[in-house]
Amino acid sequence: MFATVSRFATSLMNHMGESTSDLEAEIRVEEIRKAMLGIMIEILDVRTSRPAIWAKVFNVNDIQTLWYLRVDLMALLAEHVGESVARHRLAAVTEIFRGVVPCSQLAKKGVSRAFASRV
Numbered sequence: 001m002f003a004t005v006s007r008f009a010t011s012l013m014n015h016m017g018e019s020t021s022d023l024e025a026e027i028r029v030e031e032i033r034k035a036m037l038g039i040m041i042e043i044l045d046v047r048t049s050r051p052a053i054w055a056k057v058f059n060v061n062d063i064q065t066l067w068y069l070r071v072d073l074m075a076l077l078a079e080h081v082g083e084s085v086a087r088h089r090l091a092a093v094t095e096i097f098r099g100v101v102p103c104s105q106l107a108k109k110g111v112s113r114a115f116a117s118r119v
Contacts, residue, residue, distance in 0.1 A: 025063065028100050032066050033057055035093050036073055043080045051076055063100050070094065 036057045044050070053072045060066055070090060077086030098106060 025100065028096070029061060029063055029066065032063070032093065032096050033060070035096055036066070036069070039073065039077065039089055039093065043077060063097070067097060067101050067105065 037054070040051070040054060040057075053069060053076055056069055056072070057066065060069065070093065073093070074086055074090050077089055080086075081089070094106070
């Protein structure tokens with residue numbers, strides 16, 4: 001009987017852990033989405049139509065797709081504020097991905113700053 005209760009408790013804890021991580025992922029997606037949309041709001045003229053990337057960022061539901069949309073966001077930012085400012089602004093968004101995308105996809109913290117200071 002103890003083994004049955006133990007298995008049940010373990011199963012319940014695993015299920016609760018998965019729900020928590022799903023909830024955390026949803027919260028992180030929303031946080032990243034708001035940051036990306038916020039940058040676009042800051043740089044775009046209110047009177048202009050929204051770029052195609054706006055709808056992509058607004059509608060995406062997963063971290064990986066948002067990660068790859070950073071490239072499009074960089075292009076948009078560079079077009080409006082220049083590459084140096086765009087790189088700096090995008091670095092702040094990229095930091096939000098830390099812990100939710102594989103470490104191999106992220107540059108080390110000091111590397112991006114060192115690169116930016118040379119440019």
